[in-house]
Amino acid sequence: MGSGRKGVEVSIAMADAVAQADVDVIAAYPITPQTHIVEHLADIVADGELDAEFVPVDSEHSAMSVCCGSAAVGARTFTSTSSQGLALMSEIFFITAAMRLPVVMALANRSLSSPLSIWNDHSDVMMVRDAGWIHIFIENGQEAYDAIFNSFRIAEDPDVMLPVAVNMDGFILTHMIEPVEYVDNELVKKYIPEFKMKNALHPDCPISMGCFGMPEIYTETQMNREVGVVNSYPVIIKAWEEWGQLTGRHYHPVETYLSDDAEYCIVTMGSFGETAMEVADMLREEGEKVGVVKIRLWRPFPLDEFRKAVLGKKGLIVIDRAISFGGPGGPVASEVRSALYNKKGAPVVVNYVAGLAGRDVSRKDFRNIILEGKKKAESGDTEGFTLYGVRG
Secondary structure: OOOEEEEEEHHHHHHHHHHHOOOOEEEEOOOOOOHHHHHHHHHHHHOOOOOOEEEEOOOHHHHHHHHHHHHHOOOOEEEEEOHHHHHHHHHHHHHHHHOOOOOEEEEEEOOOOOOOOOOOOOHHHHHOOOOOOEEEEOOOHHHHHHHHHHHHHHHOOOOOOOOEEEEEEOOOOOOOEEEEEEOOHHHHHHHOOOOOOOOOOOOOOOOOOOOOOOHHHHHHHHHHHHHHHHHOHHHHHHHHHHHHHHHOOOOOOEEEEOOOOOOEEEEEOOOHHHHHHHHHHHHHHOOOOEEEEEEOEEEOOOHHHHHHHHOOOOEEEEEEOOOOOOOOOOHHHHHHHHHHOOOOOOOEEEEEEOOHHHOOOOHHHHHHHHHHHHHHHHHOOOOOOEEOOOOO
8 A cells, every 4th residue: 555645535545544454354334425445445355455354244233243253352353334324233332342342443424314314414423422432533534544543552452442433424524535644554563563352252261241230230330331431541642642753643632723812612523623723714814712622532521621622711612413302402512511510710602503414514604603603602592502504
């Protein structure tokens, strides 16, 4: 594959990164808009460029089941899905985290049915936000490529041993051609140690995993999962820091733009961040003190870093890409409000839901959301959420 900058479809770049990570097993079922990732990996394996087992399963449920088995015996394992595929996979998705199996998944975020939609929003990932996986959100093709290496490094760390989902917006990123700076294979080998699974399944020493848990132990197992996810945080930070030292590309759990002196900030996750930054530049020229706060790490949620970034602001305009039906706001806004509850200097939070099923949110729309959200914050109209652009 070679190193250097290439103009490449983001899905292909992500698949190339999986191959460079020298995975052992790929199990996946094709679903739009994830398909190009696994199709390209199938070609790489078939052409002999990667010594791995590509398992063409009969469903997403089977895909994650295969991944559990392969990770449990100590094989570096990758899968990918989207939307209804994740819904079908969800039964095993929870089990993967509970058994501390370091599977890496590319999740091409797409709307859940019904009505049927193949376009992007975050309703699929929000369905499984509490499954015990580590969740990372990316903005562009370079981040998609880099995140694969970061994710294997994090997932397989002996102090973590948890699955990682790399969330990228379907079509908005998956099918875009962008410039991506590839690294060479020697750098990857230096960054990702050989995977050695402690207590791996082996026929010579049979053990049981994930067995029936009586009430006397179930609560303790769930607390163990919580501790595991929370304790993954310093490993994630270290993995990003070392990647930055090797490549000059630095990632952080919360990233900001023009926020130091901002009175109001828009909060985003995923590809919306880049458009939000453009609009912040435009509004700065108009004299508006606005900035951008981008949440890259969704689980474990970076409480301290987020609070540090926003405390003292007058208001936050949080954009959700999913509806929490019947709830007090979108999933992200609800967590932001919870994170800031009863904190001195906490900004008011205004919530918009926008871009469902890939509906375009233009720079003009972002400008309207920010300025309208500012007025809502000033007037105290902050309850619930506003579904932006709804017709009728």
